[in-house]
Every structure is written in C-alpha cells, then in structure tokens.
Amino acid sequence: MQCLRYILRTENSSHINGTSSRQCNTIQPRMQSFVTRAATVHTRKAACQSHSMQQLKYTLITGASSGLGKEFARQCAAMGRNLILLSLPGCNIFSLAESLELEYGVDVRFFEFDMTNTEVLQRCLQEIMSQYQIDFLINNAGVGGTSSITATPLEKIDSIILLNVRSTVMITRMLIPHLLQHKESYILNIASMAAFTPIAYKTVYPASKAFISSFFLGLREELSGTGLSVSVVYPGPIMTNSHTTRRIIGQGIKGKMGLLPASEIAEIALKGALSKCRVIIPGLMNRINHKLMQLLPAGLKLRLVSREVKKEIQFAT
Numbered sequence: 402m403q404c405l406r407y408i409l410r411t412e413n414s415s416h417i418n419g420t421s422s423r424q425c426n427t428i429q430p431r432m433q434s435f436v437t438r439a440a441t442v443h444t445r446k447a448a449c450q451s452h453s454m455q456q457l458k459y460t461l462i463t464g465a466s467s468g469l470g471k472e473f474a475r476q477c478a479a480m481g482r483n484l485i486l487l488s489l490p491g492c493n494i495f496s497l498a499e500s501l502e503l504e505y506g507v508d509v510r511f512f513e514f515d516m517t518n519t520e521v522l523q524r525c526l527q528e529i530m531s532q533y534q535i536d537f538l539i540n541n542a543g544v545g546g547t548s549s550i551t552a553t554p555l556e557k558i559d560s561i562i563l564l565n566v567r568s569t570v571m572i573t574r575m576l577i578p579h580l581l582q583h584k585e586s587y588i589l590n591i592a593s594m595a596a597f598t599p600i601a602y603k604t605v606y607p608a609s610k611a612f613i614s615s616f617f618l619g620l621r622e623e624l625s626g627t628g629l630s631v632s633v634v635y636p637g638p639i640m641t642n643s644h645t646t647r648r649i650i651g652q653g654i655k656g657k658m659g660l661l662p663a664s665e666i667a668e669i670a671l672k673g674a675l676s677k678c679r680v681i682i683p684g685l686m687n688r689i690n691h692k693l694m695q696l697l698p699a700g701l702k703l704r705l706v707s708r709e710v711k712k713e714i715q716f717a718t
Contacts, residue, residue: 457508458583459533461485463516463572464542466492469591469639472667473539478505480671482537485529486511516542517563519571526575536586537674538576540569540613543591545606547713558605565609570616580629588631589674590617594687596635597694601707602714621679630677634670637687639663661687 460477464470466488474484478501488494490513498509510533514521529535543565546557573588580586595603596610614633621631638660666683673681682688694702 457483457534458536459483459485459508459510460537460539461487461529461535461576462539462541463487463569465511466494466497469636469663469667470539470541471497472663473541473671474501476664476667476671477537477539478507478509481505481507483508484510485533485535487516487542488513489515516568516572517560519567522568522571523575526572530576530579534583535576535579536583538573538580538588540573540588540590542568543609545595545603547602547710549602549714550604553605561605561609565606566612569613573617573620577624577629581627583628585628586630587674587677588617588620588629589670590631590633591670592617592633592635594635594637594682594691597691598699598702598706600710601703602710618679630674632670632674632678632681634666634673634681634683635687635691636666636670636683637661637690639666 460482462470462473462477462484465474465484465486470488474486474497477484484498484501484507486494486498486509488511492513494511494513498511501507502509510529512525512529514525516522544561545565546553546561569590580588590613592613593607593610595607596614598607600607614635617631617633621633624631661684669683670681682691697705
C-alpha cells in the first residue's frame with residue numbers, strides 16, 4: 402500500500418530532499434512505499450539547503466501532537482532545538498510544527514504514522530536517520546486505561562503492549578548507533594508512578610511502565626562510559642485530555658495528589674535529562690508518596706492502590 406508524501410515549501414529554495422523548487426508556498430506530492438505522510442516546513446533559509454540539514458541536530462519526540470508530548474515539543478523549541486515530531490495521522494501535527502517554527506525560528510519536521518505498524522516504523526526511521534542528525538530521543542508515546550481484565554478488549558491489551566513496549570524498544574534500538582555518533586546525546590523515557598507497583602484494574606499499563614523503567618535503567622548502565630545518557634521520568638497524574646481530566650477530578654483530593662501541569666512536568670524532565678539524571682520524579686508530593694509507599698509491604702501497597710484505582714472505572718466510558 403502506498404500514500405502521498407507532502408513537502409510544503411514556505412520560501413524560495415532549491416535541492417530540498419533531492420528535488421528543486423523555484424516557487425514558494427507550493428506543495429509537491431510523491432509516492433512512498435510505506436504508509437506514512439510526512440510534511441516539511443521551512444522558515445529559515447539555511448535550513449532549506451540539503452547540506453545544512455545534515456549539519457543541524459534534531460530532537461525526536463514520539464506522541465508529539467498533544468498532552469505531554471506537545472509540551473516537550475514547545476519547550477524544546479524554546480531552547481532552540483530543531484525538532485522531528487511523530488504522531489498518528491489526523492492529529493493536526495502540521496499546525497503545531499508551523500506554529501513552533503514561526504514562534505521560535507527552529508526547523509521542524511513531522512511524520513504521521515501508526516507506530517505499532519512494525520514495517521512502517523522501521524522504514525520511516527530509516528528515512529529519518531538517513532536525512533537528519535538526532536542527538537536527543539524523547540520516548541513519550543504511550544496508551545493506558547482503566548477496566549477489569551475481562552472487560553478489556555484483546556485489541557486494547559495488544560495496543561498497550563505494542564505501543565508502550567515493542568515500539569518504544571524498537572525506536573530506541575534503531576536510534577542508539579545514530580545517537581552514539583555524537584559526543585553527547587540523550588534518551589528520555591516516560592514511565593509513570595504506576596511503574597512502582599502492580600495495580601488491579603489497570604494490570605497491563607503499570608506492567609508496561611515497569612518494563613520501561615527496567616529496560617531503560619538497564620540500558621543506562623550498559624551505555625555508561627559512552628556519551629549517551631539515558632533518563633527515566635515517573636510522572637504522577639496529568640490532565641492530558643478530557644477523559645483523563647474527568648477521571649482525576651472525579652476522584653476528588655486523592656485523585657489530585659501529585660497532580661502537576663504538563664508544562665511543569667516537561668520542564669523538570671528536560672532539565673533532569675540534560676543534566677544526565679538517572680531517575681526523575683516530578684513534584685514533591687510524588688517523591689514523598691514514592692518514599693512512603695516503599696515502606697509498605699507489597700501486598701498492602703497493592704490493595705491500597707488498587708482500591709483507589711477501582712473508583713476510576715465509572716469514569717472510563
């Protein structure tokens with residue numbers, strides 16, 4: 402199956418991605434052999450030259466169209482970092498890319514595809530690595546949910562495992578040799594406070610985040626002595642969408658404990674990652690909660706957390 406790739410030019414330029422253009426604001430389609438649509442927006446003349454693109458360094462962010470991923474993109478752009486944004490199709494990522502370029506004067510590329518499609522993921526990453534120098538990977542994409550295991554569709558379980566675990570590991574594995582080419586580079590991974598204990602009525606999600614924690618902390622040790630630093634951030638609740646907001650508000654004060662705005666979490670996480678921190682837990686309440694929970698027997702901790710999470714089911718629809 403094939404689809405169109407769109408290249409949007411916003412100024413006079415030549416020899417962009419192997420093609421030439423004499424007019425600005427033109428869209429040229431060409432066929433690709435994988436199911437993705439990528440668009441490129443240029444606002445700086447130097448960034449429009451193919452040799453310049455090889456010299457620029459980029460931060461790649463998965464799940465960049467909304468929530469925490471969108472905030473990572475905004476704050477990285479504010480730092481002057483060029484961006485490669487990955488998102489699902491139909492998430493209006495073009496508007497975000499355009500606004501970031503206009504506001505911060507950085508170069509922003511974006512690719513829209515389903516990361517759980519292995520063939521598409523591999524081909525798209527190969528194309529990205531062949532054209533751009535990436536020195537910072539932010540593994541933000543993820544999915545979760547609250548329901549009893551018997552009420553959870555098999556497709557939902559599969560999607561959590563494919564996106565949270567397999568796709569994240571594949572992206573990281575493919576990019577590690579690329580990242581190691583730089584004197585200093587970084588990987589930031591989004592786990593969750595849920596990674597610290599099993600939780601009933603979520604089951605698969607905390608298990609996937611525990612995997613992320615274990616995998617990347619092990620990877621950090623394996624890569625010690627190189628210029629590649631690996632960090633893991635463990636956010637508490639985040640109001641990333643209307644459903645999550647309704648669930649958090651519905652739980653009252655308990656649901657709001659450890660709640661931080663996405664902007665603050667992104668700021669803390671980026672500062673920690675660029676400082677080469679191993680573990681990052683944003684928010685004083687979350688750090689206190691983590692310490693207190695470590696003092697409890699595992700069985701008691703599981704029952705207490707699961708009892709509170711069970712209350713979320715009424716907000717799951």
